[in-house]
Amino acid sequence: MAVGGQHRAAAKRDEAAAPRAGGPQVPVVAGSRIGEPDAALTARLRLLEGFVGRAELVDCAQLALQWLGDELGIVRSVCLVRRAGEHALAVAGWHGVPSAAISGFSISLDDWGNPLVPALTDRTPLFFSAARSASDRRRRPVTPLEDNAFHVLPLGVSGFSEGAFGLLLVGQTATPGAELQWFTTVFSQKLDQIVRQQSLTDGDKQHGRERSLLYSIINAVSDPILLTDPEGRLLIANARALALFTAAEEESEGRRGAVRMNNMLLSSALSSKAIEETGAARRELLLVNPIDGSDLVFELLSTVAEDSRHGSGVVSILRNVTDLRRASEEIEDNYRKMRVAEVLARAESDRLNLIIDSVADPIVVTDAGGGTSLMNAPAERLFTLPRGASASEQRAVQANDAHFSSFIAGMLVSADQRRVGQIGLNDPRTGEAMPVEAIAGKILSEHGELTAVVTILHDQREAIERALLYEQLKQASDELERKVHAATADIAHQNELLRRQAVELEQASALKSQFLQNMSHEFRTPLNAMLGYTSMLLQGVAGEVQPQVRRHLGRVESNGRHLLTIINEILDISRIEAGRMPLQVSRFKIADLIAEVRAELEPIIIRSKLSVTVRLARDLTPVSSDRQKVKQILLNLLSNSLKFTHQGGITILARRNRKEREMTLSVADTGIGIDPNEHDKIFEDFRQLDNSPTRAYGGTGLGLSICRRLAQMLDGRISVQSQPGAGSTFTLTLPTRGRS
Amino acid sequence: MTTKLDRPRVLLVDDYPDAREMYTEYLEFSGFDVVQAGNGIEALQRAADTRPDIILMDLSLPVMDGWEATRRLKADARTAAIPVVALTGHALAGISEGARNAGCDAFVTKPCLPEDLVNEIRRILDHPSDDPRKARRSGKYAKTNG
Numbered sequence: 001m002a003v004g005g006q007h008r009a010a011a012k013r014d015e016a017a018a019p020r021a022g023g024p025q026v027p028v029v030a031g032s033r034i035g036e037p038d039a040a041l042t043a044r045l046r047l048l049e050g051f052v053g054r055a056e057l058v059d060c061a062q063l064a065l066q067w068l069g070d071e072l073g074i075v076r077s078v079c080l081v082r083r084a085g086e087h088a089l090a091v092a093g094w095h096g097v098p099s100a101a102i103s104g105f106s107i108s109l110d111d112w113g114n115p116l117v118p119a120l121t122d123r124t125p126l127f128f129s130a131a132r133s134a135s136d137r138r139r140r141p142v143t144p145l146e147d148n149a150f151h152v153l154p155l156g157v158s159g160f161s162e163g164a165f166g167l168l169l170v171g172q173t174a175t176p177g178a179e180l181q182w183f184t185t186v187f188s189q190k191l192d193q194i195v196r197q198q199s200l201t202d203g204d205k206q207h208g209r210e211r212s213l214l215y216s217i218i219n220a221v222s223d224p225i226l227l228t229d230p231e232g233r234l235l236i237a238n239a240r241a242l243a244l245f246t247a248a249e250e251e252s253e254g255r256r257g258a259v260r261m262n263n264m265l266l267s268s269a270l271s272s273k274a275i276e277e278t279g280a281a282r283r284e285l286l287l288v289n290p291i292d293g294s295d296l297v298f299e300l301l302s303t304v305a306e307d308s309r310h311g312s313g314v315v316s317i318l319r320n321v322t323d324l325r326r327a328s329e330e331i332e333d334n335y336r337k338m339r340v341a342e343v344l345a346r347a348e349s350d351r352l353n354l355i356i357d358s359v360a361d362p363i364v365v366t367d368a369g370g371g372t373s374l375m376n377a378p379a380e381r382l383f384t385l386p387r388g389a390s391a392s393e394q395r396a397v398q399a400n401d402a403h404f405s406s407f408i409a410g411m412l413v414s415a416d417q418r419r420v421g422q423i424g425l426n427d428p429r430t431g432e433a434m435p436v437e438a439i440a441g442k443i444l445s446e447h448g449e450l451t452a453v454v455t456i457l458h459d460q461r462e463a464i465e466r467a468l469l470y471e472q473l474k475q476a477s478d479e480l481e482r483k484v485h486a487a488t489a490d491i492a493h494q495n496e497l498l499r500r501q502a503v504e505l506e507q508a509s510a511l512k513s514q515f516l517q518n519m520s521h522e523f524r525t526p527l528n529a530m531l532g533y534t535s536m537l538l539q540g541v542a543g544e545v546q547p548q549v550r551r552h553l554g555r556v557e558s559n560g561r562h563l564l565t566i567i568n569e570i571l572d573i574s575r576i577e578a579g580r581m582p583l584q585v586s587r588f589k590i591a592d593l594i595a596e597v598r599a600e601l602e603p604i605i606i607r608s609k610l611s612v613t614v615r616l617a618r619d620l621t622p623v624s625s626d627r628q629k630v631k632q633i634l635l636n637l638l639s640n641s642l643k644f645t646h647q648g649g650i651t652i653l654a655r656r657n658r659k660e661r662e663m664t665l666s667v668a669d670t671g672i673g674i675d676p677n678e679h680d681k682i683f684e685d686f687r688q689l690d691n692s693p694t695r696a697y698g699g700t701g702l703g704l705s706i707c708r709r710l711a712q713m714l715d716g717r718i719s720v721q722s723q724p725g726a727g728s729t730f731t732l733t734l735p736t737r738g739r740s
Numbered sequence: 741m742t743t744k745l746d747r748p749r750v751l752l753v754d755d756y757p758d759a760r761e762m763y764t765e766y767l768e769f770s771g772f773d774v775v776q777a778g779n780g781i782e783a784l785q786r787a788a789d790t791r792p793d794i795i796l797m798d799l800s801l802p803v804m805d806g807w808e809a810t811r812r813l814k815a816d817a818r819t820a821a822i823p824v825v826a827l828t829g830h831a832l833a834g835i836s837e838g839a840r841n842a843g844c845d846a847f848v849t850k851p852c853l854p855e856d857l858v859n860e861i862r863r864i865l866d867h868p869s870d871d872p873r874k875a876r877r878s879g880k881y882a883k884t885n886g
Contacts, residue, residue, distance in 0.1 A: 520829075521800075521829045522829075524829035524850050524851055525756055525759065525829050525850065526758075527851050528759055528829065528850040528851035528852065529756070529758040529759050529762055531851050531853060532759070532762045532763070532766070532851070532852075532853055532854050533762055535853045535854060535855065536762065536765070536766055536769075536854055539855065541765065541766060541769050564851060
């Protein structure tokens with residue numbers, strides 16, 4: 001039937017063209033128009049221009065059918081298109097047919113009885129001649145073209161495996177020419193483009209919907225979910241996961257750091273072999289909360305997702321088990337605390353028992369009814385009977401019980417919270433009386449009811465004994481204190497006496513000095529006359545003196561001088577003691593001083609027939625000291641040597657000790673010498689080992705004592721080296737720079 | 741007896757007669773004219789009356805002591821120029837100082853041998869140009885004193 005239709009269409013081409021032109025020359029006109037190449041080209045261009053910018057199917061179809069009418073003279077045409085997702089052909093455009101015929105027209109693709117359906121699926125062109133009878137109408141499909149003859153041209157793109165997507169119904173009898181075929185091709189391509197685009201857009205929309213649905217699903221999951229590629233790169237992540245593993249540039253450094261850390265932790269967890277081996281793994285993952293930096297504990301469930309097109313990836317679901325972990329830790333902690341408390345409580349109870357038992361004093365706990373509920377070992381010894389107790393023990397225990405019971409009874413009826421009393425108990429073992437001090441306290445419940453009375457009994461025997469001892473000790477102490485007081489008073493008295501004695505001594509010393517000074521004056525006055533007259537007599541003032549008399553006068557003179565020396569030395573001592581001998585420091589040469597002393601004693605030296613040698617060190621420098629006092633010392637030392645040396649010689653030696661900044665002045669003799677035991681004594685006052693001076697200048701015994709005192713005044717010292725029969729060396733040591 | 745021009749006149753003031761006699765005898769023996777006084781008042785009178793060349797003044801004197809007498813002598817224009825030699829048995833520091841302050845020209849400690857005293861007198865008389873303020877010490881047995 002289709003072949004027949006085609007044949008008919010070709011046969012009736014002119015027939016269709018005639019009515020369109022409205023006159024007999026219409027085909028010629030049409031032919032000439034098409035025949036003109038320029039005009040045809042212009043028309044084609046116009047169509048193509050029309051297509052450009054039209055993306056709507058209907059719009060495009062209307063334009064195309066209008067062009068058919070205008071350029072090819074096809075007065076009636078309809079375009080049917082199968083839209084994406086629809087299982088029917090619907091009108092996309094029409095020309096020259098009433099709108100009423102178009103309205104609601106469509107052809108279901110399931111209507112295989114309709115010849116247009118196979119034309120679409122098989123892409124077969126058809127021709128239907130004009131219907132002239134009812135039987136004609138039955139053989140042809142109902143179309144908006146009604147009874148008119150028409151060609152059916154499938155609209156499709158060559159090479160497309162599927163069937164045509166639309167049909168073009170062209171109301172003409174003539175076989176479609178080259179222009180119509182060109183049109184069909186171009187129109188098909190355009191429609192195909194539009195349909196494809198539309199279906200593509202529709203597909204995209206569908207895909208987007210599904211995608212957003214998927215996202216909202218995974219975002220709705222409260223656990224972080226992520227898809228990573230085999231290299232660990234994040235492909236898809238839900239909002240929770242994004243919060244953990246991504247951070248924008250403008251976020252704080254802390255958050256970015258936390259995110260970096262989380263990424264590292266995740267990739268290391270994912271890269272571990274567990275996933276590769278099992279495909280799915282469950283493990284714990286510790287992450288950082290980027291918002292507050294707290295630790296988050298997740299359970300990580302990773303599954304390898306195979307995808308043939310895009311390669312495998314890893315889907316990871318993180319379950320936040322932080323709270324769970326915390327709760328479990330808390331439970332564990334509480335359990336531990338409870339155990340500790342339990343142990344402590346037990347220890348406390350044990351300790352209490354131990355304390356009660358270890359208290360040496362008896363402790364008794366009595367209930368509100370007066371019955372004994374608890375007692376420690378010492379209490380048991382007082383109030384319970386041991387096995388095989390003797391009669392005396394029984395009596396003692398009974399008596400104790402009675403005494404204690406009456407004390408407790410008194411306590412129970414009284415309103416006192418505490419009570420202290422004395423109870424006369426007996427020690428059951430020894431039978432001794434045992435006075436105790438009972439301290440009882442009531443224990444009340446929360447409601448103020450009496451639950452127990454705790455009584456501690458304190459053995460008073462020891463206390464009594466101690467009090468006795470204390471009393472004795474106190475007496476002894478008092479006695480001692482009295483004695484100390486007395487002794488102290490005595491010492492104070494003695495001190496006072498000593499102080500007075502010291503004052504008296506001081507006064508006596510001052511008196512002595514004054515007395516000696518007065519005495520020396522009184523001595524000098526007569527001595528002055530004696531020495532004066534003697535001198536005058538010796539000078540012959542009173543005439544010639546007989547040798548005998550002259551000798552006697554000489555004795556008088558020497559004794560007078562000796563007496564004067566004694567007086568002077570006594571005066572020196574008293575001056576030194578009274579502190580009335582001031583220093584007069586000057587700088588002088590020691591050599592000059594020695595020469596002076598030697599000259600002064602020259603008469604005695606000559607008379608002694610002793611050799612006196614002076615040896616001076618070369619490096620001697622002038623000395624700063626009290627010249628008069630140094631001279632006095634040297635005079636004394638040399639006089640002594642002369643006095644106690646009978647043969648041999650005397651050496652005066654002056655040396656300098658640079659290191660010590662001192663100089664020494666020694667007088668060495670070959671005299672009788674001094675026993676070392678006596679070395680200290682010779683410097684004491686009024687000491688002379690030989691008390692019978694054999695020489696005119698026999699000393700007072702004060703000489704060395706004065707020398708020592710003078711040396712001390714000069715910051716120096718005097719020492720002696722001597723042996724009996726081996727001579728003596730007296731050495732004066734002086735600082736080279738005396739005190740100013 | 742020589743004239744005053746030949747024999748220098750010494751006023752010897754001492755309350756101890758033996759000492760006075762002894763020194764007088766020796767001074768006259770040595771060629772001096774001696775006038776004696778037993779206390780300070782007497783000394784002032786003798787000095788005014790006899791105009792001695794030098795005065796030997798014991799310091800411990802009855803009625804008026806030597807220090808006071810010396811002060812008065814030095815205060816009197818008639819006697820101020822006469823050198824005064826203090827003569828004392830007190831050998832204590834401060835004595836000579838007091839004597840100098842009183843106006844004494846020299847200081848001699850007893851016991852002093854007559855010949856030593858004469859030497860001292862001659863020295864002073866021979867060197868009248870010596871600073872009269874500068875006190876001197878003399879006497880063979882003189883002990884230290886400040």
